[in-house]
């Protein structure tokens with residue numbers, strides 16, 4: 001699919017692939033070279049060591065000295081300063097250092113060293129969205145949660161443009177007393193909105209985390225940007241730009257550059273955010289291929305954060321639409337896929353025969369006449385036709401705007417980009433350099449058919465500006481990574497979808513010449529964009545329910561999600577088919593319902609040990625993840641589907657096709673009225689013959705009371721479906737607690 005270069009690393013077999021997260025414009029063309037130092041044979045390694053027990057190792061300085069004792073003697077003195085990259089306190093017991101392969105091998109043989117690995121490199125995977133999510137000034141959840149007041153959101157990304165108006169602190173109170181972080185910009189740049197700013201990508205730990213990509217500024221302003229009036233790009237997508245939690249505090253941790261995000265920096269970012277006292281960590285980066293938890297820096301950092309009560313929200317990846325590609329799939333994080341909103345930046349193709357096809361573009365010059373021009377298909381091999389509207393196949397994600405430049409250079413009048421079959425109806429609104437429109441695969445096929453059959457094919461392009469109430473929203477974007485979860489097949493991933501297509505948010509430089517830097521906005525797409533929407537939602541819930549654990553907040557979001565679109569139809573995918581549960585997760589976030597879920601599934605931290613043992617990781621790997629000695633043989637492990645998760649997943653590809661009965665246990669806690677009576681309502685699942693829930697009624701008499709139930713599933717001998725979905729919903733007078741059930745019967749690429 002992608003023609004991106006791959007960097008190989010011994011720990012993961014293919015690697016950094018495409019810019020996981022952002023699709024447009026800013027993505028680096030090549031994989032990174034972050035691990036290797038060009039001037040020598042030094043590479044960055046992550047070294048994990050047995051925890052020091054002596055009390056005198058309590059301070060950061062002592063810990064540093066302890067870690068340095070593992071470095072080879074040849075690197076003594078000032079040389080050592082340059083070798084040490086990061087020391088970790090929270091995410092793991094260990095450090096990152098620049099070493100030669102021989103030195104790394106020698107360290108690996110030292111007493112007390114648990115793991116030495118060359119670091120891996122991961123990739124970087126609105127005005128309207130808050131309104132679309134039902135957030136309105138003065139009413140509802142924004143009012144109830146005080147717009148996220150008092151909550152601190154950390155963003156691990158490419159840094160930030162501090163002077164952007166989205167980071168104005170008007171109306172934002174000073175940070176809570178627990179905040180321990182600091183700001184490496186000068187004093188005027190940080191304020192009560194942007195309370196922390198640090199960089200982990202360069203050689204200096206005091207460097208200011210300027211964003212020279214745009215991605216970090218975009219995702220940070222999406223999560224918790226301030227109200228900015230008259231935001232737009234080329235006058236389109238215009239309105240008041242605002243983040244999801246406008247009064248929450250922000251802390252920027254720069255762990256990525258345009259070249260990617262190195263493991264040592266990601267771990268350092270998590271480590272600092274945990275130390276600083278944040279509430280939510282937003283992570284719009286990851287690997288193209290799913291990584292096993294022990295060697296996945298996001299899973300590792302997020303586990304340490306979760307242990308401290310910090311919520312971690314991640315992008316699902318942009319590797320869709322094939323199956324089994326979802327990344328960041330650990331059960332202790334929220335994994336967010338991307339869908340459209342009801343806003344389109346519309347343009348229409350009108351063919352000479354009167355047929356019309358809608359598409360999108362961000363560049364809509366007012367002086368372009370909607371007149372008919374000769375129409376031709378161009379392969380892009382120097383055959384662009386001057387004086388004509390050229391139709392091109394949009395094969396590559398990153399060169400769409402460049403395709404337009406080529407047509408412009410050849411003297412073409414306009415461009416129609418025709419989607420490939422995998423992109424389907426997902427169209428991007430991009431800052432093209434000539435009149436252009438991107439149309440769906442179906443529309444492109446019709447247009448090409450017309451060119452072949454008409455004697456003198458003609459077309460006009462009509463610009464329609466910003467339009468609302470798009471009829472299929474939310475639809476899953478083609479690029480949004482799909483399950484099943486290859487690392488833990490019994491946990492549904494992605495968990496949920498949120499707005500991630502054509503999202504307007506803050507940017508680092510004006511894309512349309514019209515504004516100054518501090519009011520720069522851009523419209524980009526990716527699961528990178530959907531993740532911070534959910535991070536903002538988490539901040540609102542945290543502000544409304546300060547005592548809820550990360551698992552409780554996740555449960556509230558998942559059990560209240562919508563499974564149908566605004567028209568009451570099932571949510572569709574990029575081909576406008578009803579979307580698989582492995583594309584949508586439990587559905588689309590419904591913010592106003594999540595604040596009052598009735599019951600919650602509260603996954604206990606201690607449950608993760610039997611869960612990890614059940615995934616067949618060895619004792620060393622489980623110990624590294626949970627940060628303490630574990631012997632799996634001395635505890636009772638559980639299969640992953642038995643973890644007290646707010647959705648249920650039965651993957652018969654993994655369980656074995658000879659398994660016919662599965663019994664699943666769940667425990668719920670009453671966070672609604674003390675006296676509540678819930679009845680189970682079962683939505684049948686294709687290929688599952690019987691579903692028995694016991695007990696069929698849950699009767700609570702106290703606040704916070706917990707009750708358990710069991711569901712027995714019996715599958716049919718030969719189900720027709722590849723995958724299937726249904727639910728078990730606990731319904732009381734006031735609440736409806738939907739527990740989505742995902743079933744996978746057969747292996748399939750899903751294409």
Ligand SMILES: *[C@@H]1O[C@H](CO)[C@@H](O)[C@H](O)[C@H]1NC(C)=O
Pocket residue numbers: 162163186187188189
């Ligand atoms: C502080 O940073 C701002 C924005 O980056 C810059 O405009 C200003 O000149 C800086 N002030 C000082 C004293 O360095």
Ligand SMILES: *[C@@H]1O[C@H](CO)[C@@H](O)[C@H](O)[C@H]1NC(C)=O
Pocket residue numbers: 235238239240
């Ligand atoms: C956006 O701009 C258009 C055209 O100038 C205007 O009609 C519309 O009211 C604007 N929308 C908003 C939300 O400001």
Ligand SMILES: *[C@@H]1O[C@H](CO)[C@@H](O)[C@H](O)[C@H]1NC(C)=O
Pocket residue numbers: 468469
């Ligand atoms: C969308 O349509 C509904 C009615 O169907 C209308 O109330 C609402 O104002 C429309 N929204 C926009 C942004 O046009």
Ligand SMILES: *[C@@H]1O[C@H](CO)[C@@H](O)[C@H](O)[C@H]1NC(C)=O
Pocket residue numbers: 511512513
């Ligand atoms: C921005 O300005 C440059 C230089 O004046 C010009 O070449 C370019 O076409 C302008 N771009 C837009 C989108 O107006």
Ligand SMILES: *[C@@H]1O[C@H](CO)[C@@H](O)[C@H](O)[C@H]1NC(C)=O
Pocket residue numbers: 134562566590591592593
């Ligand atoms: C979200 O829930 C509210 C309250 O039940 C409902 O009115 C609204 O239609 C829901 N929104 C979506 C998108 O399902």
Ligand SMILES: *[C@@H]1O[C@H](CO)[C@@H](O)[C@H](O)[C@H]1NC(C)=O
Pocket residue numbers: 656658659
């Ligand atoms: C199911 O089949 C696998 C091999 O495919 C076998 O190891 C296992 O024992 C079987 N389980 C049952 C319950 O028959």
Ligand SMILES: *[C@@H]1O[C@H](CO)[C@@H](O)[C@H](O)[C@H]1NC(C)=O
Pocket residue numbers: 660661690714
């Ligand atoms: C599976 O469950 C069904 C119905 O609950 C029962 O008839 C059958 O005997 C069970 N099979 C096994 C292998 O336990």
Ligand SMILES: *[C@@H]1O[C@H](CO)[C@@H](O)[C@H](O)[C@H]1NC(C)=O
Pocket residue numbers: 663692693694710711712
């Ligand atoms: C579910 O299955 C278990 C054993 O697998 C059995 O003990 C229990 O009675 C069953 N419950 C229901 C409601 O079928």
Ligand SMILES: *[C@@H]1O[C@H](CO)[C@@H](O)[C@H](O)[C@H]1NC(C)=O
Pocket residue numbers: 547703704
């Ligand atoms: C419910 O339990 C949570 C966590 O165990 C606790 O923080 C909270 O105070 C309890 N609430 C009530 C009303 O007992």
